[in-house]
Amino acid sequence: MSLLDWLVLFGTLGAIVVYGLWRTRHTRGVAGYLHGGYADKWYTIGLSVMATQASAITFLSTPGQAYTDGMRFLQFYFGVPLAMVAVSVAFVPRFYGLRVFTAYEFLETRFDRKTRQLTAFLFLVQRGLSAGITIYAPAIVLSTVMGWSLHATSISIGAFVTLYTVVGGTRAVSQTQKHQMVVMLGGMAVAFVVIVTRLPAGFTFGRAVGLAGVLGKMNIVDFSTGLGSRYTFWSGMTGGFFLAMSYFGTDQSQVQRYLSGRSITESRLGLLFNGLVKIPMQFLILFVGVMVFIFHQFNAPPVFFNDAALTRVRGSRRAPELGALEQAQRAAFGRKQTAIAGLEAALDRHDAVEANARSVGIRAAEADELAIRETTRHLVREVLSPADANDTDYIFISFVKANLPRGVIGLLLAVILCAAMSSTASELTALASTSVVDFYKRSVRPSASDAHYLRVAKLFTAGWGVLALLFATFASLVDNLIQAVNILGSLFYGTILGVFVVAFFSKRVRATAVFVAALCSEGLVIAVWLATDLGFLWFNVIGCAFVVALSWLFDRYRS
Amino acid sequence: MLDSPTRLSPTGVERREEMDAAPPFLSWRAIYAIVLGALAAEVVLFGVLTAVYR
Incomplete structure (x- = not known):
């Protein structure tokens, strides 16, 4: 890598983090640390929500997915706008009404402590593992392609992000994410333009899209109804909707983003901004992958990208x-x-x-x-x-390294590392918030000073950072990384969403019924995953439906 | 001390006003319609692209 690339890479990453920490240097108290003093405007919330979801895996895997499988992965995001409207209408007012710190805190007001802590625990397990993958995924690919040490790469990403998250808290995370998201979108747009200009002279953009169609890559929408197919219009609109509802409505790493808003209006607008921009953004990332594929119709690709x-x-x-x-x-x-x-x-x-x-x-x-x-x-x-x-995750970065000009390589690496840091930072603050609010303050030390909770929150943030690093160090490459994270999420999200749906829409069902229903549903979802080939998006629907149906049945039986 | 939900929340009229606050432009219904309308338009556009470049 050239000196210019290193300068672009470290200049971009360093400038964003230093600016974020400088902007938030007056943050005080645990409320300021965990919720940024409720100061964010809608565009900061929107970009922060997008940056939380867009991990390095998004930028490494998604173009590779389009290269091998075409554009159909886009359908996975069709449920997002629908979910953003539903979360704005049903979830945000309820969280704001009680000014909760975490989504799970709400459940104690409706049910009881054990239901709150069960969902919080499921979140900690699922998000704790994901945080490790979020660091490991870019580290394994970047270290292999760029010839860097795997452990050094993991530790550098993990330590850097843990450091600024511990120091600046959630406000620093939001502020850095705003700029990281701009770098990500700008970087992918630059990559797209450069790739198109690298196509043979006389081969127009229209011809490129036509050739992509001939080779089956423009399979954006599939209306077929087979349940085994991972990405169809129907699975995106139902499974994708349930996954997005669970993720944006009940996953603390997202809830914390929009609860840091200046008002309920800012939070709602931030979420709706995400609903409007998410699909075009994913289209751009996937289309970059298709253009890389077209580039390789004129420049022989390697037989294997790793x-x-x-x-x-x-x-x-x-x-x-x-x-x-x-x-x-x-x-x-x-x-x-x-x-x-x-x-x-x-x-x-x-x-x-x-x-x-x-x-x-x-x-x-x-x-x-x-x-x-x-x-x-x-x-x-x-x-x-x-x-x-x-080798799917190696396609895009191998292309970048071999074919893009100096400076742009550094920019694209900055895109990937910005994404890794932005999603990890949200995960760490969310894990720390849940640990402190739902377990430490609730069950260990209910009455202590603000300074004590602030210290504990920083300790938990650092602790989760170290745990994620350890997991990243000992993880091994699992199938396609983006799918591994989504499958892991889908195993737990449906159950958590089901508990919230019962809380919001059923006034009758009592705490013990929903608690037992949630435990049974989680077991059933894992059994379905182990025993069948069902597309993972459906686990969200099944988990949610099981909780709703079983809690109603158990409650009736008890009555 | 970590504030309890009731300590942090605005009270009475203040909270009601915040919950009912109109967006700075258009109305909530219009904004929801724009988001869902954009989704519908995208599905149609992508459907056409899929059919044309099959």
């Missing part, structure tokens, strides 16, 4: 097999080049019949390339490990 893994296979007894696969891939790439040139000529002549024939040829060559990539994955799995066999 170059470090390939090097290790080349050093093994199976090296000749890899050589044969690379040769076969070059041949398939050559056939595809010929077919693409033929398609362009046919389109220039407005010869629809010839264009269709060439499209068939392009698809056939692409199928050959896919088969070769799959065989290579099997080879890597056999020689190395299953964890090494997935």
